[in-house]
Amino acid sequence: MDDRYGQDVLAPGWREAGRTIINKQEATRDLVVEEVATGFCGAVTRIEKGIVTLEDRHGKLRLFPLGSGFLVDGVPVTLINPTMKTTQQRARTASGSMAVANAPARVALPSRIFVEGRHDAELVEKVWGADLRIEGVVVEYIEGVDNLAELLAEFKPNAKRKVGVLVDHLVPGSKESRIAEAVARGPHGRHVLVVGHPYVDVWQSVKPARLGLTSWPQIPRSIEWKHGICQALGWPHAEQADIARAWQRILGQVRTYADLEPELLGRVEQLIDFVTVDNA
Numbered sequence: 001m002d003d004r005y006g007q008d009v010l011a012p013g014w015r016e017a018g019r020t021i022i023n024k025q026e027a028t029r030d031l032v033v034e035e036v037a038t039g040f041c042g043a044v045t046r047i048e049k050g051i052v053t054l055e056d057r058h059g060k061l062r063l064f065p066l067g068s069g070f071l072v073d074g075v076p077v078t079l080i081n082p083t084m085k086t087t088q089q090r091a092r093t094a095s096g097s098m099a100v101a102n103a104p105a106r107v108a109l110p111s112r113i114f115v116e117g118r119h120d121a122e123l124v125e126k127v128w129g130a131d132l133r134i135e136g137v138v139v140e141y142i143e144g145v146d147n148l149a150e151l152l153a154e155f156k157p158n159a160k161r162k163v164g165v166l167v168d169h170l171v172p173g174s175k176e177s178r179i180a181e182a183v184a185r186g187p188h189g190r191h192v193l194v195v196g197h198p199y200v201d202v203w204q205s206v207k208p209a210r211l212g213l214t215s216w217p218q219i220p221r222s223i224e225w226k227h228g229i230c231q232a233l234g235w236p237h238a239e240q241a242d243i244a245r246a247w248q249r250i251l252g253q254v255r256t257y258a259d260l261e262p263e264l265l266g267r268v269e270q271l272i273d274f275v276t277v278d279n280a
Contacts, residue, residue, distance in 0.1 A: 025077035027052050027066060033079065034071040035064050045258050052079060055258065061209050109136045110161040111275035114151070116168055117141050119247050120202045124166075127257055128268060135276050145179050148194075149186065157191035159278070164271030170196025193274045195267040200225050203250055205264035210253040 025031070027044050033054065034041040040062050042054030051063050064070075068078045113132075115121050121141040125132075132139065142151060145167050157163045165183075167176045180194035199205055203226070204216050211233075219228035230237030230246050237243065257265055 022068060022076045022078055024080050025070070025072055026082045027079045028082050031072070033077070035062070036069045036071060036076075038062070040064075046255060047081060050081075059207060059209055108138050109275070111137065111163065112155070113137060113139045113164045113166065113271050113275060114142045114148075115139060115166045116144055117202075119251075120166060120168075122247075122251060123202055123205070123254065123260075124268060126251065126254055127260065128272065131272065135272065137272060137275055145176060148179055148183060152183065152186075152188045152192060157188045159191060161191070162275050163188075163192045164275045165192065165194040166267060166271060167194060167196035168202060169198065169200055170194075171198050193271060195270055197261070197263045197267055199261075199263070202264070203229065203247065205261045206250055206254055207259055207261060210259050211250065 025033075027033075027047055029044055031044045032041065033044065035054070040054060040056065042056040042060075042062065044052055045055045045061070046053040047066075050066050052066055054062050054064065056062075066079045066081065068076070070077050070079050113124075115124060118141050121139050124139050142148070145165070148165065152163060155161075155163060165180075167180065170176045170180060176196060180196070183189060183192055183194050197205055200219075208214060208216050217229060217232035219225050219232065223231075226243050226246070227237045230242065235242070235246050235249075237246070253259065
């Protein structure tokens, strides 16, 4: 005869009887999760000090504490920090390339990538630096493109000594586009690739959401752009040192390629491919 009162309630395991077991899930990069309380769904982009950053398909970022209250494929999970082993298995550079452990920098190739200014060079270094050292590519800033033709004449590009150039505001009718067209028609055009992004300044290639903005402020042409940006954001802008600090504040929000607009990402990757092909 069955015991209608069931088993001994004090028997081992009685506390777990009837409970739903919620599995632990390592918050690895690109894992898509949903936060139950808000319904926000996005991919893991960053883990820092017990906080997970999720990015939805529109590029919106939300921060949540690790722990319970998440769904993966509709199943409740408890998000935890990735283990060291998992991190090593998925190790990638800031550009998204697979990281090569303990790889020495390659001897510099004769080819070069030119960028307009210091800020461009610092941004490229932060995101693509590891890749460039593996490939042996040197990035130089040339303080604008007005003298690009003279620099190329001095550099003397050829099939083994190519030059890739990244410029700001490369849009139809701009000064930069006219310079790019002249270089392409010139004596070095075959061994030089000039590409660019549509932004007035490389600052704009950082996703505005990284700074808590919905979009970058529109600055009248009568105002110097960087000063105008700082003024619009309520940042100090009276001196050049203020502009430098503003840039460091912006650059500090960049961790990986996911923090940059695709209009810049594609162009830098294009230049790296151009200057490295046939140079092995």
